[in-house]
Amino acid sequence: GSFSGPVTLREAIAKSLNTVSVQVLDKIGLGILRNYVKKFFNLSDNDVNKYINSMASALGTLEVSPLELAVASTVFYRGGTRVEPIFILRIEDKYGRVIKDFSKDTKINPVQVISPQTAFILTSMMKDVVNKGTGALIRSVGFYGDAAGKTGTTSYWRDAWFMGFTGDGLVTVVWFGFDKSTISMGRGIVGGSVAAPTFGEYMKEIYKGQNIPLQIPYTSGITAVEICPESGKLPTPLCPKTTTEYFLSGTEPTEECNVHTKEHLKYTKDIFEFKEKEEKIPIYKEEDFKDEFLKF
Numbered sequence: 001g002s003f004s005g006p007v008t009l010r011e012a013i014a015k016s017l018n019t020v021s022v023q024v025l026d027k028i029g030l031g032i033l034r035n036y037v038k039k040f041f042n043l044s045d046n047d048v049n050k051y052i053n054s055m056a057s058a059l060g061t062l063e064v065s066p067l068e069l070a071v072a073s074t075v076f077y078r079g080g081t082r083v084e085p086i087f088i089l090r091i092e093d094k095y096g097r098v099i100k101d102f103s104k105d106t107k108i109n110p111v112q113v114i115s116p117q118t119a120f121i122l123t124s125m126m127k128d129v130v131n132k133g134t135g136a137l138i139r140s141v142g143f144y145g146d147a148a149g150k151t152g153t154t155s156y157w158r159d160a161w162f163m164g165f166t167g168d169g170l171v172t173v174v175w176f177g178f179d180k181s182t183i184s185m186g187r188g189i190v191g192g193s194v195a196a197p198t199f200g201e202y203m204k205e206i207y208k209g210q211n212i213p214l215q216i217p218y219t220s221g222i223t224a225v226e227i228c229p230e231s232g233k234l235p236t237p238l239c240p241k242t243t244t245e246y247f248l249s250g251t252e253p254t255e256e257c258n259v260h261t262k263e264h265l266k267y268t269k270d271i272f273e274f275k276e277k278e279e280k281i282p283i284y285k286e287e288d289f290k291d292e293f294l295k296f
Helices: 009-015 018-028 030-041 045-051 055-059 066-077 116-132 191-207 262-280 286-295
Strands: 090-092 098-101 147-153 159-166 171-177 222-227 243-248
Touching (some): 009 018, 009 116, 018 055, 030 045, 030 055, 066 116, 147 191, 171 191
Antiparallel strands (some): 090 098, 147 159, 159 171, 222 243
């Protein structure tokens, strides 16, 4: 029921402005999305073609389990690589002696899904989701540790999700819903209102006041630039607000802000002056002319 106008990708992710996701998919095409989804979820060509087949795919029409989503989400923390999970870490005898340590003996074959630079930028964006976006309710329950994540809600409030990870790489996915996917949980039951606080309660118990910084290695190939958040371009002295944004080197803006210009300020000033004059003009009501109407 509202429209935010042009926004940055960072703001769109933080506030779950899904029309932006559709616009991005429209620009890159379904083929590129299929390629990434296939690697993130280790899918066959048949499966990925079956599920990624329209612009609605940008909104999350692929059905996955919490485990599948958790495995895919480790890509961001791991600097862009995906690994298969190990379900049994070790086997011990009754005296606690380790008979088999699968965490050490299992050969891990990481698959590069996205570049380390993209993983860094996306993690930075997902930090904003929990600090000032749809996942901010993790703070309301008393968890103030460094974290990144993303909320998710399906049509008619049937599913509510939160995926998040912390500074030591603990990735957690929380899901709310019914066994039957056709049953709604009720109006307003969204990922940010039920799944995110559950994540916060859980993390509060695990860390008990500890704060492990979530620091993804700042790799080469990333450029930090001060921008005007309204235009996305380099700020001028006329820009009321600036922010630091990360870019893949070579894609950073080179043009100055074209929103906050002298012409723009003059136009804004003229509008305010017109409004001030308008407010001084007396407003007449029909009854003020009643006698004149009767004469006529």
